[in-house]
Amino acid sequence: MVLDKNTAKKTAELLLQINAIKLKPENPFTWASGWNSPIYCDNRILLSYPLIRNYIRDEMAKQVEQLYGKPDCIVGVATGAIGIGALVADKLNLPFVYVRPQPKSHGRQNQIEGHLEANQSVVVIEDLISTGKSSLNAVDALRDQKANVKGMLAIFTYGFQTALDNFKDKNTELHTLSSYEYLIEQASETGYVKDDQLKTLMEWRKDPSKWTNK
Template identity: 50%
Template sequence: MAKEIAKSLLDIEAVTLSPNDLYTWSSGIKSPIYCDNRVTLGYPLVRGAIRDGLINLIKEHFPEVEVISGTATAGIPHAAFIAEKLKLPMNYVRSSNKSHGKQNQIEGAKSEGKKVVVIEDLISTGDLQSQQLKP
């Protein structure tokens, strides 16, 4: 399944290559490869394959999951697709608290003390994810 998804990402130009003009990722890393997973949202068969692949991994490695959490913003739709299919509660995590209203950083299902799988659209260093997972 992974090879088929990788080929699909190239076919829909979600993954692009530029060996002579490097991309700068949000982490500051320079790379000849860029992956824009937001592109997958426009392709139902591709996003379905990604959803099903992630569901298989979740069932295999995290069978006791209780909540699916998406990171803002591009992780949110994939988390929603997965949570819907698994019939699990879902929430999403902002990179920082809102400055108005309840000033929440997490919106949706309560997850404190529960087993949570976090869906991120792309990881380069893991720094942002580790910050968002701190209690």
């Protein structure tokens, strides 16, 4: 759920401005879920732009406080949300840990990196939600370590029903700064996407798990 419309529009505008949104219908991207997609939103790029990453950091920190007050710790989902998660934790003057997709196969074999105690309250920061599986895998790891997961805040979501169902199944609250809906609105208004690309995106959005460019 998007909390603030202005933030949602502004975030979409900034992502478009730094070319974080890539369109490649002729040679589709493969997503973490294995789905093929004509679109890819690379939020990692925003770390390279100090003013933009500060805006995202400040909006995320504000929304974390608004929604959850001060949790004991901020968590980033590896690797995409390690950078922004650490910035949000720093802004809120809170401890930070990150969660790997699986435990390391060598060294200390940690899945959660950093210091986290049982029963501590945490808010998870994620860069992007498609199916939600990567983020919810991190939530599982945190709960296995007896963390009290208050909720998750991501920069962007595609808003798929699958993701809503997955978050519901895991009883996890999700908020996002922006979403596909705002992105498409902004991209159409600014002429970032051409009519034929918009047509492809609308076709893809009807059944993204089955979409192919054929």
